[in-house]
Amino acid sequence: MNTSFPLPLRKRMTFRILLTTIIGLSLTLMAIAYTLLLSWQLEGGAAAINEAGSLRMRSYRLALVLEHATQNSEIQNELKQFDATLSDLQNGDAKRPLFLPATPEIATQMAKVQRSWLTLIQQDAKAALLTSDPAMRQAAVTQYRLDLPPFVNDINLLVSMVEVELAGKTTWLRLCQTVLIFMSLAASVAMLYLLYLWIIGPVTRMQAGIARMSEDDLGVRLPIENADEFGALAAAFNTMADHVQSAHKMLEQRVQDKTHKLQAQNHEVSTLYEVAAFLAGPHAIEELCRGFLHRIMQRIRAEGGTVRILDKSNGNVHITVHEGISEKMIEEEHCIKKDDCLCGAAITQGVVLVRDFRQLNQFKHYRCQDEGFFSIAVFQIVALQQVIGSFSLHFDKERCITGEERRLLETLGQNLGVAIENQRLIAHEKEFAVSQERNLLAQGLHDSIAQGLNFLNLQVQMLEDSIRRNDSQEIADIVPLLRAGIEESYEDVRELLLNFRSRMQVNNLESEVRNVLAKFERQSGVSGTVEVLGSGAPLAPEQQLQVLFILQEALSNIRKHAHASAVHVKIDNQRDFELVVADNGRGFSVADASQRSEDHIGLRIMQERAQRLSAQFSIQSTPGKGTTLSLSLHHQERLVA
Known part of the structure; x- marks a missing residue:
């Protein structure tokens, strides 16, 4: 039903209600008007009966006046009143009201009474009024009395006829009132029925429909029983229900799509998080690749997979790890050119996706297809915008990689590349750290043991020469020097071993400094003091260890060269960190030491x-006045412990 245009007037509910009200009101007003008319007629008839009854009284009174009146004016007055009463009965008086029922019988009887009055009673009364002879007057009165009974009988008949007519009207009045009562009851019942049929019923059905819709029953529809406002409203309700149902279905579909998409995104995020968490761990490159491939195959539901690393120098691609691939295929493809096969081509061409091997060139041989795989997906391993390898996923059935899966796998390929590159950097860093430590060890050996061995070599040559010359005194002088040189070399080796084995047992630099100084006192016999100032944050462990190495090297130099009797170590840990080592030894010229840096390996190691x-790092020293070594670390260079 089209509700876009206004309903015709005859179909509107308001028109029906108005028409029904007008009809009911018209019938009611007609019934009331008829009862009022009957009441008015009854009232007028009753007044006519009273007036007609008064005619009888006036007739007898006129007879008495004719007999006993002393003046003619009394008779004339009575005649005038009698004429007036007859005139009222004849013509009626709407104001009183007073009128005779308008029936032919009553009109005929009234005319008869009027003739009897005019021809008999009035003539007799006038005859008695006009004569002055008592005898003639008496005769006129006698004639009046003789004509009076028939006249009165006519009046009585008129009254009886009026009473009969009024009795009929009274019956009609009662009948009309009864009908009016029943009409009121019928109208009330009809109005209630129409109200239920036109208003209450549709409203109830619409309310029930709304209640069902509020309970998520979107299939509810209202019947269109009439072409009125409620019919239009029901049609609009049904249209709205159709829209709501279609919108609900569309919303459910969207929710399902969003839920599916959200689940896919959650799966993607969880996969990315799991793989990224694994790649962030301290694993070797082969272990990284193996764990990465295993997790990706589980998530993507692949039956096989490989991770290949690119050898840029030779342009070869080597299989690092594999899973679900036969050993025969591994033997054939453990090393291929980067443009060979699909896995190698992905390094230069980008992502390779094969949904069905049968759709490819049937004249070209693919080892994956021979293995029984139906689909394959190959992605690049990228680090620093450089392709360093590829990983492949093999499927036994037809498999379509979605856009979300493709983005995920590309991202994971980048993460794997970063993890591999990080492990390579860590390996290079470890190699560099080992090289630095070896360099420091070589410098320490050169500074101490190498020089001592050179001294011992020289003494041995002198000893050999003394033995050839058989110079026992010279031999006796050389042997103590050899023993002293060997002991000094032994102490140097022991000190080097202690220095390179030093580790921070606890994250407390002060306690470690006190331990190192205590060892120095036991080895050299030189007294030492420690002063710790400041309440700043502790240094990072790797920085504390380097500070400890510098302190050990400084104390070693003091033991070897300073000939000091006291050493003072000061640590000032404020926002900046400062280490000061001062001795009261013989000192040296800093300028000369700078020029002969090859002879002062210990200073170069500390620097x-x-x-x-x-x-x-700075050194202040004056010959004969001791040496002060300072190490200052600004807060910008401090690492968080």
């Missing part, structure tokens, strides 16, 4: 360690 800390 290199300070550079690794990004700290400032």
Whole structure:
């Protein structure tokens, strides 16, 4: 039903209600008007009966006046009143009201009474009024009395006829009132029925429909029983229900789509998080690739897979790890050119997706197809915008990689590339750290043991020469020197071993400094003091270890060269960190030491360690006045412990 245009007037509910009201009101007004008319007629008839009854009284009174009146004016007055009463009965008086029922019988009887009055009674009364002779007057009165009974009988007949007519009207009045009562009851019942049929019923059905819709019963529809406002409203309700149902279905579909998409995204995020968490761990490259491939195959539901690493120098691609692939295929493809086969081509061409091997060139041989795989997906392993390898996923059935899966796998390929590159950098860093430590060890050996061995070699040559010359005194002088040189070399080796084995047992630099100084006192017999200032945050363990190495090297130099009797170590840990080592030894010229740096390996070692800390290293020394060594680390270079 089209509700876009206004309903015709005859179909509107308001028109029906108005028409029904007008008809009911018209019938009611007609019934009331008829009862009022009957009441008015009854009232007028009753007044006519009273007036007609008064005619009888006036007739007898006129007879008495004719007999006993002393003046003619009394008779004339009575005649005038009698004429007036007859005139009222004849013509009626709407104001009183007073009128005779308008029936032919009553009109005929009234005319008869009027004739009897005019021809008999009035003539007799006038005859008695006009004569002055008592005898004639008496005769006129006698004649009046003789004509009076028939006249009165006519009046009585008129009254009886009026009473009969009024009795009929009274019956009609009662009948009309009864009908009016029943009409009121019938109208009330009809109005209630129409109200239920036109208003209450449709409203109830619409309310029930709305209640069902509020309970998610979107299939509810209202019957269109009439072409009125409620019919239009029911049609609009049904249209709205159709829209709501279609919108609900569309919303459900969208929710399902969004839920599916959200589940896919959650799966993608969880996969990315799981793989990224694994790749962030301290694993070797082969272990990284194996764990990566295993997790990807589980998530994507692949039956086989490989991870291949590119050898840029030779342009070869080597299988690092594999899973679900036969050993025969591994033997054939453990090393291929980067443009060979699909896995190698992906390194230069990008992502390779094969949904069905049968759709490819049937004249070209693919080892994956021979293995029984139906689909394959190959993605690049990228690090620093450089392709360093590829990983492949093999499927036994037809498999379509969605856009979300493709983005995920490309991202994971980048993560794997970063993890592999990080492990390579870590390996290079470890190699560089080992090289640096070996360099420091070589410098320490050169500074101590190499020089001692050179001294021992020289003494041995002198000893051999003394033995050839059989110079026992010279031999006796050389042997103590050899023993002293060997002991000094032994102490140097022991000190080097202690220095390179030093590790921070606890994250407390002060306690470690006190331990190192205590060892120095036991080895050299030189007294030492420690002063710790400041309440700043502790240094990071790797920085504490370098500070400890610099302190050990400084104390070693004091033991070897300073000939000091006291050493003072000061640590000032504020926002900046400062280490000061001072002795009261013989000192040296800093300028001369700088010019002969090859003879002062210990100083160069301390400077290199300070550079690794990004700290400032300085030495203040004057011959005969001791030496002060300072290490200052600014707060910008401090690492968080």
